[in-house]
Amino acid sequence: MDDLGPLFKRLTTLRKHFSRGDECRVPDGILPADWARFQHYAERVRELQSTIYFEKVHQSVWVLLQSVLGSKPLLPNLRRLDLSISVKEPAGHLLLISPTIRNLETLFEAARDDRARSGYDPVREAAGVLLELILSKVPNLLTLCVDARIYGHFPAHQLGPIQSLFHLQTLKLSEGSDMDYVTVQLLSRLPSLRSLGLSVRLSSAIRKTRMPAAGNFAALHELSLLGCLADVVWVFDAFSFNALDEKLHLTLLDPATDINVKERLAEIMSKVPRNLRALTLLSAGIQVSSENHLSLSTVLESCLVFEDAVTVDIKFRFSARVPQVTDCDLLKFAQAWPKLESLRLNDFPQISSAVDEATASHVTLRGLLSLSQHCPNLLVMQLQILDVTEVPPVSSFPAVGHKYMRQLQITQLRNGSTANLLDVAVIIDLLFPLLETRRRVFLQYPPGRKRFDLTMVNGAWDMTQALLAAIQARREVQDSPMASRSPLTEDSYTEDESVYTDDNSDDEDGDDDGGDMLDYQ
Numbered sequence: 001m002d003d004l005g006p007l008f009k010r011l012t013t014l015r016k017h018f019s020r021g022d023e024c025r026v027p028d029g030i031l032p033a034d035w036a037r038f039q040h041y042a043e044r045v046r047e048l049q050s051t052i053y054f055e056k057v058h059q060s061v062w063v064l065l066q067s068v069l070g071s072k073p074l075l076p077n078l079r080r081l082d083l084s085i086s087v088k089e090p091a092g093h094l095l096l097i098s099p100t101i102r103n104l105e106t107l108f109e110a111a112r113d114d115r116a117r118s119g120y121d122p123v124r125e126a127a128g129v130l131l132e133l134i135l136s137k138v139p140n141l142l143t144l145c146v147d148a149r150i151y152g153h154f155p156a157h158q159l160g161p162i163q164s165l166f167h168l169q170t171l172k173l174s175e176g177s178d179m180d181y182v183t184v185q186l187l188s189r190l191p192s193l194r195s196l197g198l199s200v201r202l203s204s205a206i207r208k209t210r211m212p213a214a215g216n217f218a219a220l221h222e223l224s225l226l227g228c229l230a231d232v233v234w235v236f237d238a239f240s241f242n243a244l245d246e247k248l249h250l251t252l253l254d255p256a257t258d259i260n261v262k263e264r265l266a267e268i269m270s271k272v273p274r275n276l277r278a279l280t281l282l283s284a285g286i287q288v289s290s291e292n293h294l295s296l297s298t299v300l301e302s303c304l305v306f307e308d309a310v311t312v313d314i315k316f317r318f319s320a321r322v323p324q325v326t327d328c329d330l331l332k333f334a335q336a337w338p339k340l341e342s343l344r345l346n347d348f349p350q351i352s353s354a355v356d357e358a359t360a361s362h363v364t365l366r367g368l369l370s371l372s373q374h375c376p377n378l379l380v381m382q383l384q385i386l387d388v389t390e391v392p393p394v395s396s397f398p399a400v401g402h403k404y405m406r407q408l409q410i411t412q413l414r415n416g417s418t419a420n421l422l423d424v425a426v427i428i429d430l431l432f433p434l435l436e437t438r439r440r441v442f443l444q445y446p447p448g449r450k451r452f453d454l455t456m457v458n459g460a461w462d463m464t465q466a467l468l469a470a471i472q473a474r475r476e477v478q479d480s481p482m483a484s485r486s487p488l489t490e491d492s493y494t495e496d497e498s499v500y501t502d503d504n505s506d507d508e509d510g511d512d513d514g515g516d517m518l519d520y521q
Contacts, residue, residue: 001045003053010038030068047080054092062092073098084109087126097134103143106134128158135161143170159183165190172197172224181206181238188215188239197224197249202231216240224249229256233264236271247278247311255284258294258323266302278311279303296345297329304336310377312337313344325384327367334374341404343375344382362387362414365397365427372400372431382409386461388419397427405432416460425467437469 001007011034030038065074074095080103085093087108108127131146144165162168169192181202187193196217217223220243225232229252256264261283281300297304300314312333316323325345333343362385371378408428413419428435 001048003050004048005053007038007041007045008053008057010034010041030064035068042075043077045075045078048075048078048096049082051082051084051093051096054086057092059089059091062095065095066091069095076100079103081105083107085130087123087130090130094130094133097137099137099139101138102140104134104138104141105145105147106131107147132158132161135159135165139164141165141168144168145170145172145174147174159186162186163189167192169193170195173199184235184239185215188217190219192219193217194219195222195247196220199226200231200235201227202234206234216242218243220244221246223247224251226251226253228252228254229261229264233267236268241271242273245273245275245277247280248272248276249280249282251282253284258299262294262299262301265300269302269305272306274305275308276306277308279306279309280311280313282313282315282317284317294323295329296323296325297332299323304332307336308339309337310339310341312340312342314346315344316346324361325363326361327364327370330363330367331370331374334371338374339377340375341377342380343371343378344380344409346384364388364390365392365424368428368431369397369400372402372405376402376404378402378405380407380409381405382407384411385414386410386412387414388421388424388460389415391419391423391427394423394426394430397430399430400432401430402432403434406434406436408432408435410461412458413460413464416464419460421460421464422467425464425471428464429468429471433472433475435468435472437465437472439469439473 011030013029013031013034076098078096078098078101081096081101082105083093083096084107108130135141135144144162162171163186168190171187171190171193172195174197180200184198184200187196187198215238217239220241223241223244224247225235227235232250232252250268252261265281281303296314303312334340337343363383364387368381368386371381413421413424416424
């Protein structure tokens with residue numbers, strides 16, 4: 001069920017009341033026949049995706065329903081609940097909590113004026129009490145996601161009921177619900193926990209203390225951890241993650257030098273099993289420690305041991321520097337991760353402006369060749385910059401014909417405005433003939449907005465994709481059973497597949513050399 005509106009319509013004695021423009025519902029009492037009909041439908045609800053309707057319900061309705069329900073839940077057979085709960089007015093939301101719930105997503109909401117800036121925070125304390133109460137009522141929970149849009153963290157004692165959730169398999173605690181050492185230790189003892197996402201904030205005293213082995217996440221296969229670099233390293237020192245083989249997602253909040261990131265990553269990765277399949281690293285940025293700063297493969301040297309990796313996602317944000325990615329880096333990645341299906345590198349083009357483009361090195365078409373030869377299962381490749389300053393002869397590239405690659409996402413072609421983009425497109429097609437491309441090309445949108453603007457950062461790549469689409473379309477025509485017939489007969493030429501040219505052309509026969517025609521020599 002999307003919301004409770006249809007269910008509450010069964011209570012015919014509820015009348016609409018408008019207060020300050022907001023719709024409320026004020027009870028006149030509940031008739032026995034209405035209540036029987038309401039319960040009949042309430043027992044059939046297994047999933048509730050939204051509680052927005054609660055904003056329209058007068059608080060007196062919940063008082064009335066609670067008196068009728070007693071200790072019973074409003075939806076007695078509910079299995080999944082997406083709950084957005086007001087810290088100030090939680091009564092109605094608590095009526096939804098049922099021991100039958102297996103999957104619970106909870107968002108704690110509080111007005112900004114209600115949040116204390118420092119010291120004692122009553123809103124945070126109230127949210128913690130509510131969470132403690134909710135957890136005590138869902139003993140069979142399998143999945144719990146908590147989004148606490150409040151300051152600080154839940155005290156460990158308020159998360160105490162979690163340790164009784166013996167069946168809990170997935171736990172996600174969003175940023176804003178920071179965990180301390182005691183809380184992480186509590187979570188490490190959950191016997192069935194397979195997937196964990198949390199942000200950690202340790203006190204300076206704890207961080208400086210070398211703790212003995214504090215706990216063992218015995219069944220944990222996926223971990224998403226957010227915090228400063230020192231806190232993340234400390235967690236891996238204090239806890240064991242011997243079963244961590246599916247996914248590791250690290251979000252590092254503080255910028256650090258490239259050498260420091262390299263060394264700290266080595267400490268972390270030494271504690272991770274080598275059969276890890278998915279790695280995501282999102283860093284606040286790199287502070288270059290020397291003029292000859294480290295390349296990306298050098299910074300990530302400790303990550304190259306995961307030969308079973310199928311997904312690698314590396315991003316640096318809010319930084320004046322991004323580690324350079326060269327053909328050599330791409331070759332090292334391809335050789336270290338031969339089972340790759342998805343490789344995403346540096347998805348923040350706006351932060352590369354500080355790199356000296358006169359001396360910077362980037363991936364070239366040769367780098368894509370090595371990737372296509374060493375990673376036969378690759379489906380997705382995301383790259384910030386592809387350098388086409390020098391385009392090798394097309395004849396020097398073998399027709400690799402990669403069988404799986406579908407998405408090649410490039411933000412910018414370096415020196416693309418002066419490169420022969422047709423050769424670039426032909427080479428990419430030789431390597432990855434099955435790429436997904438746009439099949440509708442417009443020089444101009446109907447309102448007059450240009451589709452291709454070669455002065456934009458991604459303009460050259462947009463044009464290259466259009467050329468790729470044309471190459472693919474021609475090949476498909478040649479390979480089709482109808483190849484002996486004209487490919488552009490009236491039967492096969494449809495408006496959806498047509499290629500539009502500029503409506504302002506002076507010559508209907510297409511002999512005009514001006515306008516928006518693109519000349520490739």
